[in-house]
Amino acid sequence: xxxxxxxxxxxxxxxxxxxxxxxxxxxxxxxxxxxxxxxxxxxxxxxxxxxxxxxxxxxxxxxxxxxxxxxxxxxxxxxxxxxxxxxxxxxxxxxxxxxxxxxxxxxxxxxxxxxxxxxxxxxxxxxxxxxxxxxxxxxxxxxxxxxxxxxxxxxxxxxxxxxxxxxxxxxxxxxxxxxx
Numbered sequence: 001x002x003x004x005x006x007x008x009x010x011x012x013x014x015x016x017x018x019x020x021x022x023x024x025x026x027x028x029x030x031x032x033x034x035x036x037x038x039x040x041x042x043x044x045x046x047x048x049x050x051x052x053x054x055x056x057x058x059x060x061x062x063x064x065x066x067x068x069x070x071x072x073x074x075x076x077x078x079x080x081x082x083x084x085x086x087x088x089x090x091x092x093x094x095x096x097x098x099x100x101x102x103x104x105x106x107x108x109x110x111x112x113x114x115x116x117x118x119x120x121x122x123x124x125x126x127x128x129x130x131x132x133x134x135x136x137x138x139x140x141x142x143x144x145x146x147x148x149x150x151x152x153x154x155x156x157x158x159x160x161x162x163x164x165x166x167x168x169x170x171x172x173x174x175x176x177x178x179x180x
Contacts, residue, residue: 106130106149110156129179132158146171148178 103125111117116135121144124131128149133141145159148171159171166174 103130106156109149109154110147110158112156127180129175146175148174150178 103122106125106128107120107122110122110132111120114120114134115137116139119135119141121133121141122130123133123144128151130147131144132147133144136142147156147158149156157166157171157174159168160166162168
């Protein structure tokens, strides 16, 4: 019987050890489950933060790209404006060159019938009209007189004294019709 008692005590001790071991195992399992849950929560939080950071990087990149596109567009517009300005300046120079060439051509045609063509002076040339001061046969300047170039007949009409065809009255009429 002593043996049974000892055996009973041993069985109780063993049961206690097993129970304690099971109890410790359950506590460890619960602790592990809690740690796993905390770890998963931390990983979810890190993943959410990473996704938010990536989304912000994408937005920043898109904004930078949009700014670059706008900057390029502005640069292209400015470049086009400069090209237009250059074309306008070139056209103005061409027009001025043509106007200068036309004025020289008209001056040359006006000199044809003068006594001293090289001494002729011109002023106020606008379009096909202007004023000329030429020398007479005595060598003196006659004073500025109006002239009108007619491209249709390639002729120059110079204002005469009071008795000529292009007297001041006739020249006033022609001047009003043909000169700017």
